[in-house]
Amino acid sequence: MAKLHYIDIIFDSLFITLMGILPIILVFAFFQWAVIRKKLPHWKKLLAGMGMVVLGLAVFIVGLEECIFPLGTSMAQQLSDPAFLMGDSPSPDSLFDGRRIGAEFYVEVILFGFLIGFATTLAEPALIAVALKAREISTGAISALGLRMAVALGVGVGVALGVFRIIEGTPIQYYIITGYIFLLVQTYFATKFIVPLAYDSGGVTTSTVTAPLLVALGLGLASNVPDSSLLLDGFGLIAFASLFPMMSVLAYAMIQKRFFSRVPDSRAKPNP
């Protein structure tokens, strides 16, 4: 019976994914018909591929939402629960004393934030796509796995810092503005071939897998940490997870250039 239940859910998810892809197909079809006015070559193969994209995504999302997100969210909740953090001392009144619980009590949550940010980014389908393209057009100078690792490390560090911020309750813009300024300095010194890819990596990181878990983590933390507000602290982890990969990819390119001297610019030549 349990299996039948999943088939139902997969059909629902298929429908939702189809609805999501529909505007894209309409836009492409309209421009193909109105502007390009040519028959699409290999349309059967493309259609089959689109079918695979929709089916794959639907199955992927069912697996995430039915089985992994509930576990991840309950984990985030448990880890930020004051009772869990304080161990054996059960009286919450004596704990708070009108003071905030310091970040030192939240080491596990911060570690969780780092690791879950890192791990989910490696499974992010959009990032896999961009990494494949980057390897293809740099003719292998940029390794797909290296790029994904750099991005994942950036997301991990960003989420850990974002969790720390929620616990401390500092306004988000202090971190973000400092981060951007640092990023601009880095950009100034970076090889110009890597810059657009690095900036794209920032936007790519937080889609299907990472974003829902980060929102759950942020809202769970903000509702558990004393004195923090859902509205002000609950959101914002995604911003951290988009900012830090840009820095880590630029750093990755710098390190690669210095130690392995496999510079992307020598390979990717402009079109004649």
Next chain:
Amino acid sequence: MVKTLRSLLSKISQTFLNVLPIILVITFFQIVVIQKPFPHLQETLFGFVLVIIGLFIFIQGLEQALFPLGERLAVEFALKGNVFWIVLFGFTLGFATTIAEPALTVIAQKAGEIAAEAGAIDAARDSIAGYVWGLRLTTALAVGLAGAIGVIRIIKGWPLVIFILGGYSLIILATLFAPKEIIGIAYDAGGITTSCITVPLITALGIGLASSIRGRNPMIDGFGLIALASLTPIFFVMLYGIFIFGPS
């Protein structure tokens, strides 16, 4: 037959490696830190099987459909040489995909409920729905604008850094004036707009365009559309916040 089977197996095991870190992290925290058995072990395992199969099928479709589709259209547009149509295409694609993006709908809805609870907007159903719709429309228009500007940038070969620098300066400026209720959601709106169907399409489009225009480098000019699309929503959602709540 044996050869196909072997390559299939190696592809599936590669997909498994993509998901393995999540399995390790979750197992580690459940056993070492929380120290309780898994609440629904069977379901979780089944979920991982679904995730691996789904990701595998998706990646096959990616190479067979999304990449070629985005690239072919870019090449056709470049052959046509009509700037107006391709800029309109950039706008429409950005707008249409964002307004239909499920993740954005969910986040906007949550933001609306939380804003109503906190008393930032009226708790009436209509006023929440209006606020949510406003957030989605603002974000979609912003991504559409990014698509149009991004395409023009590729055609002209302008460096991305100028746009990023200008964009962030505007964002910092807007942050100073934006009401604090909107800042978190505005920054998040920037990251959420890029789904796993739009990213491959847009990336292929940018690279296809840069590869087929003389003098453009796919590495320097082809990437950057996604960066722009993550930047504009932050600024425009903050403007929307200033418009709704008044400046801080």
